[in-house]
Amino acid sequence: MTAGPGAGDAMFDNEDMAANLAPEVDVPTAGVVDVAAIDPALVDPEAVAEAVAPQREIETAEGQALLKTEGLTVRFGGLVALDDVSFEIRRGEILGLIGPNGAGKTTCFNAITGVYKPSAGRVMFDGEPLAKTKRNEITRLGIARTFQNIRLFGEMTALENVVVGTDARHRTSVPGAIFRTRRHRREERDAVARGMALLEFVGIAPRAVEKAKNLSYGDQRRLEIARALATEPKLLCLDEPAAGFNPSEKSALMDLIRKIRDDGFTVLLIEHDMRLVMGVTDRIVVLEFGKKIADDLPAAIRENPAVIAAYLGVPDDAIA
Numbered sequence: 001m002t003a004g005p006g007a008g009d010a011m012f013d014n015e016d017m018a019a020n021l022a023p024e025v026d027v028p029t030a031g032v033v034d035v036a037a038i039d040p041a042l043v044d045p046e047a048v049a050e051a052v053a054p055q056r057e058i059e060t061a062e063g064q065a066l067l068k069t070e071g072l073t074v075r076f077g078g079l080v081a082l083d084d085v086s087f088e089i090r091r092g093e094i095l096g097l098i099g100p101n102g103a104g105k106t107t108c109f110n111a112i113t114g115v116y117k118p119s120a121g122r123v124m125f126d127g128e129p130l131a132k133t134k135r136n137e138i139t140r141l142g143i144a145r146t147f148q149n150i151r152l153f154g155e156m157t158a159l160e161n162v163v164v165g166t167d168a169r170h171r172t173s174v175p176g177a178i179f180r181t182r183r184h185r186r187e188e189r190d191a192v193a194r195g196m197a198l199l200e201f202v203g204i205a206p207r208a209v210e211k212a213k214n215l216s217y218g219d220q221r222r223l224e225i226a227r228a229l230a231t232e233p234k235l236l237c238l239d240e241p242a243a244g245f246n247p248s249e250k251s252a253l254m255d256l257i258r259k260i261r262d263d264g265f266t267v268l269l270i271e272h273d274m275r276l277v278m279g280v281t282d283r284i285v286v287l288e289f290g291k292k293i294a295d296d297l298p299a300a301i302r303e304n305p306a307v308i309a310a311y312l313g314v315p316d317d318a319i320a
């Protein structure tokens with residue numbers, strides 16, 4: 001565990017950080033796309049924001065609960081990984097979910113995104129219980145996530161990776177796709193235009209035609225976020241998005257997460273880097289040994305003795 005004093009240093013070191021680093025690639029690039037030549041509208045941030053979140057006026061009813069966990073419990077055999085955890089994620093906020101290693105953050109994330117079925121309790125999303133909802137249905141309901149370990153289609157271009165995400169929203173039938181009906185062609189055109197807007201939104205549009213595997217590690221993380229946003233989620237869940245980032249990449253990521261929230265999305269963020277969590281979240285839920293030990297504004301979490309104690313080994317002034 002390191003507690004470096006430099007700006008942007010992780011206070012709580014992520015042990016997986018090094019393992020997550022993609023090797024530097026040394027391959028010929030596909031070149032840089034002139035974004036303005038593809039679509040002049042993409043140079044206007046407002047037009048990009050409109051394309052990325054067309055429903056934002058409708059979806060954003062700030063402050064109301066979008067997702068609620070009620071007594072959420074997940075057991076693995078005799079181990080209670082998540083123990084009677086209740087909290088809510090309010091529309092339009094960035095909620096941080098933190099806790100020491102093994103606290104149950106990923107388990108909570110997985111229960112919310114349909115990977116695990118709760119042993120007890122439930123998850124309410126947009127007023128409906130998620131209990132019997134399959135994973136692909138969860139995407140359709142409006143929950144998207146990124147993973148601790150990047151999962152992209154490496155041989156596909158950045159744009160193709162994002163268009164795959166928009167496919168989740170397509171309504172064309174299989175025969176429509178086979179016979180390339182007018183509706184299908186229009187949907188394809190729209191998906192490409194929206195894909196470019198999403199790449200521009202996360203800051204990697206000039207790399208649109210590059211294979212995902214040839215993008216830098218930071219750009220791959222941005223691409224993952226763009227792909228998740230392509231499903232038009234009401235809730236975007238980010239699982240350690242800053243793992244392996246240097247301080248300037250972290251600061252750029254904080255700007256991007258705020259931009260995502262400001263564009264009308266609700267964000268759940270699991271992140272080990274306390275400086276990032278404190279700097280970007282609106283509210284924080286803290287887990288320890290599967291139980292919720294705090295649920296408060298970042299400034300109050302910073303001072304909370306139970307939270308400080310949970311992170312034993314980190315002096316109080318390191319949290320401040």
Ligand SMILES: Nc1ncnc2c1ncn2[C@@H]1O[C@H](COP(=O)(O)OP(=O)(O)OP(=O)(O)O)[C@@H](O)[C@H]1O
Nearest residue numbers: 076079080081099100101102103104105106107108
């Ligand atoms: N599939 C599983 N089978 C058995 N035990 C599991 C499983 N997944 C997690 N656990 C255990 O549940 C507890 C909570 O783990 P979890 O990964 O949710 O914690 P975390 O807060 O995300 O930790 P980290 O910060 O290290 O990623 C740990 O004791 C872990 O070993």
